[in-house]
Every structure is written in C-alpha cells, then in structure tokens.
Amino acid sequence: MILLISTCADKLSEAEFVKPIKELTNGVVKHYSILTSDDLLSASHVIICGTALKDFDYLTGDWTWIKSFTKPLLGICAGYQVILKDFGFTGSAMIGVKKIDSKTDLLSTSSAYFVNSLQCTNKTNFNVLAICDGIPCLLKKGNTIACLFHPEVLNTELIKRFLLL
Amino acid sequence: MKLAVLFSGGKDSLLALAKAKESGHNISCLISMISSNDASYMFHVPNIQITKLQSDALGIPLIQEKTRGEKELELVDLKNAIIRAKNDFNIEGIVTGAIRSVYQASRVERICKELDLWCFNPLWLMDQEELLKEVLARGFKIVISGIFAYPLTRDFLGSIIDDALIKRLVEFGAKYRLNPAGEGGEIETTVLDSPLFSKRIEIIDSDILYLNNAGNFFIKKAELVAK
Secondary structure, X not given: OEEEEEOOOOHHHHHHHOHHHHHHHOOEXXXXXXXXXXXXXXXXXXXEOOOOOOOOHHHHOOOHHHHHOOOOEEEEOHHHHHHXXXXXXXXXXXXXXXXXXXXXXXXXXXXXXXXXXXXXXXXXXXXXXXXXXXXXXXXXXXXXXXXXXXXXXXXXXXXXXXXXX | OEEEEEOOOOHHHHHHHHHHHHOOOEEXXXXXXXXXXXXXXXXXXXXXXXXXXXXXXXXXXXXXXXXXXXXXXXXXXXXXXXXXXXXXXXXXXXXXXOOOOHHHHHHHHHHHHHOOOEEEOOOOOOOHHHHHHHHHXXXXXXXXXXXXXXXXXXXXXXXXXXXXXXHHHHHHHHHHOOOOOOOOOOEEEEEEEOOOOXXXXXXXXXXXXXXXXXXXXXXXXXXXXXX
C-alpha cells in the first residue's frame, strides 16, 4: 500500500496538492494529524505531500517517526521541510518553473515547478542530488528523499522511479 | 475563510467556485479582468462582460478591472483588483480555475504571497475529460464562446457542451494533441446556467466571427430570466 500523507490545513488545498499524487500512485490518503504507527507499518512507500504557500501548520506536527523510518519515503515541498527541519531553513519565496542541475537517475528533466518559501541550508547530512539557484532541491539519505519542487507537475518520472525503490 | 474567485465566466472558474463553496468557504466576491487584448496571456476575453449577469445570478458581488492585457503589465492590474477585494471585502485568499498553466498559476501565487493571501487552485492537474464530465454532471449549461485551434470549426461556436460534444473534443484531443477542456487556450466557454445561479442567462442577440479554425461567439445582448 502506498500511503500519501496530507499536510494541508485546509481541505480545499488537498485538491491541488494531494489529489494529483493520488491519481499518479493510487495511494491511500491520511492527514498527518491522525496518522498512526499502523498506517506506517502497513505502507510499502510513503509520500508526504505539499500544501499551500501560506500554510505552515504542518511544521508543528509530530514528525519524529521520520528519523527511524527505513521504508521508501518521499517528501514533497512541505514534506521536504518536515524531513529537513532539524537542519534549519532560509526563507525566501521560490515560485514558478526553474532550471535545476541534477546528477541522479531519478530525474530525466532539467526544469521543475516550485511553490515554497522555506528552503534548507547546505548543512544537512543528506546527499544533494539536484540544486536550483544554489539551493539543494532534491536530497537523499538511505530510502528517504526530500524534494523541494512539485514533481507531479513537470517531473512525474521522479514519482514513478521512487515507487520502484 | 473569506475568498475571492478570479472569475472569467467560463466553466473552470465556476467549477473552482463551486468546489471552494463546498469546502465551507465564503465566496465574498468575484474578480473579473476586462482585457482589451485578444491575445492576453492571463485573461479570458470573449464575453467577459457576461460576468455581471453571472454575478447577479450567483448573488456574489463583482469587481471588474480593466487591463490593456500587456504581458506582465496586466499583472499590476490584477494585483490592484485583488487589493480592492482585500480592502472592500476583507478577503483572506484567492481561488483560481487554473488547471495546468504554470504561467498563470505562478503569477497568481506571487501576487498572493506579496499580499499575504491564501491561494487555492482546486482544479490543478485535473484530467480534462473528467473536468468536462463533471461540469455536465453538475448541471452547468455552457456555451462555446471561442475556438482557437485546428481542427475546431465554425459549428463549435455557440454550441452547448453535451456528451456528444465532449466525445468529439476527447477524440480531437487524442488525435491532434488538443486539450479537450481548452486549457491550452484552444477553447473558451461561457456558463449560461448552473444550480448555483438563481436565474439563467438567456441570449437575445449574438454574432459569430470565424476564420481558419479560430473565432468567437459574441453574446451581444443577454438577460437573466427565471428558471
């Protein structure tokens, strides 16, 4: 089972940030605020989806499980932020299609769609797989991938290849 | 949350409005940009004046803002209209009918960020055949008011969207890489009725201008009538 974790404070945002991922993966959606250890145990792959630019409620959620989670985990935008939040952020809005420099087989495209206002610093212990304007936008450690852009828009190959992990 | 809908009068903006309402939001006003540029990058042009009748039928106030429709400069006009909505209606966010245009979506996102507003795109990446079927299932009466791509011909202009027309559009989509719901600007629509309207729009006088797979169905005179 593919588990999709919604980070959206407002249900209306799920149509934009969760439904497109659900259609690509046929995953089961659960909101982060009601996530249980059984949900995580029964999943083969987990995707933490993004949310609206003005939404930061998810940062106060309980994400401690991520550190000990060993199954394939993909964090998109808000998901990137909860995976990397211990390393600190810089905060300036990145909105729109931007060129990315990547060195990974997970991607076969050279541009991506960004809608975010918090980016990680270069001081993480993750491998940086792609950068955009000097900002690490795709990072990996073990089976955990943090993706700052929205691959469901221009880089669906990333999601398909993640599901093969 | 009090929201404004960027409202062109076409099927996508009305569907976005319906979804926002169903999510429990209060639609405080509609914002329509009246562009004098037929080739605007941002705004729907044919029959945009009909938004006044639609606003009356919906019972939702309308902000109309004129723009010359020049690339990027039209965003200043859009921002001014959103500022008006913020000042006059205390809106907390914007709803758009964007489906796949990263050009439009990113520009509205930027304005919302600058004005500290939420931005909702409830149709984002929606399958276009699914969208056409949904608006029909919801009881929207939609007329095709513009066509701008091969192999669309004059007979589409002024046609009401029904199952048979959706089938043709989907077939064209598969054969000619045309977006069946017109997200690439191939088709423009105007909604004449929906369950959200207290009255329906009746077209009194219209005209068609068509040349080489491009044209408009102009609604010259219309009025609200009882359902």
